[in-house]
Amino acid sequence: MTAERPIFRPLDAxxxxxxxxxxxxxxxxYGHVNNVVYYSYFDTVVNRHLIEAGALDIHDGEVIGLVVETGCRYCAPLAFPEPVTAGMGVAHVGRSSVRYEIGLYGADHAEAAAEGFFIHVYVDRATRRPTELPARFREVLEAARF
Structure with a gap:
């Protein structure tokens, strides 16, 4: 019995x-990027995008994101010092939650090495209670929707 390779999105999607x-x-x-590191890449790509777009202030913002669910499917190894490109998109925006989907691509960009997701619930920094996404946040998320 041969396992079929998962079908992942192309980078340009x-x-x-x-x-x-x-x-x-x-x-x-074993000479490749350890599976847990992929989650660090996912988190970095999502938060860097939000920070650079002016939606997230990690130091003084009233709203912060908490990860409530993650997942990853692996297809091919990545290894240092290989350059990696991440593709990221928003699959769902709720009142206080967002599902981000991320693909990681090696140097050739031909096929994804891994594809995963993060679901963040955005909460009030002080109370840690879910809070409605601010308008600027929604604008940035909508621009990154699939």
Whole structure:
């Protein structure tokens, strides 16, 4: 019985694309980026986009995102010092939650090495209670929708 490769989106299907720098310590004993590091890449791509777009102020903003669910499917290894490009898009926007979907692509960009998702619930920084997404946040999210 042969397992079929998962079908992932092509890089150009993602509304947002960004480089991800692999690091020496991302590789594990088997010579490739360890599976848990992919989640760090996902989180970095999402938050960097929000910060650069002026939607998220990680130091003084009233709203912060908490991860409530994640997932990842792996298809091919990545390894330091390989350049990686992440594709990111918004699949769902709720009152206080967002589902981000991310693909990671190696140097050739031909096929995704992995595809995953993060669901963030945005909460009031002080109370940690879910709060409605601010208008600027919604604008940035809508611009990154699939």
């Amino acid at each position: 993602f509304p947002v694309r960004a480089p991800v720098q692999t690091r020496w310590d991302d590789n594990d004993i």
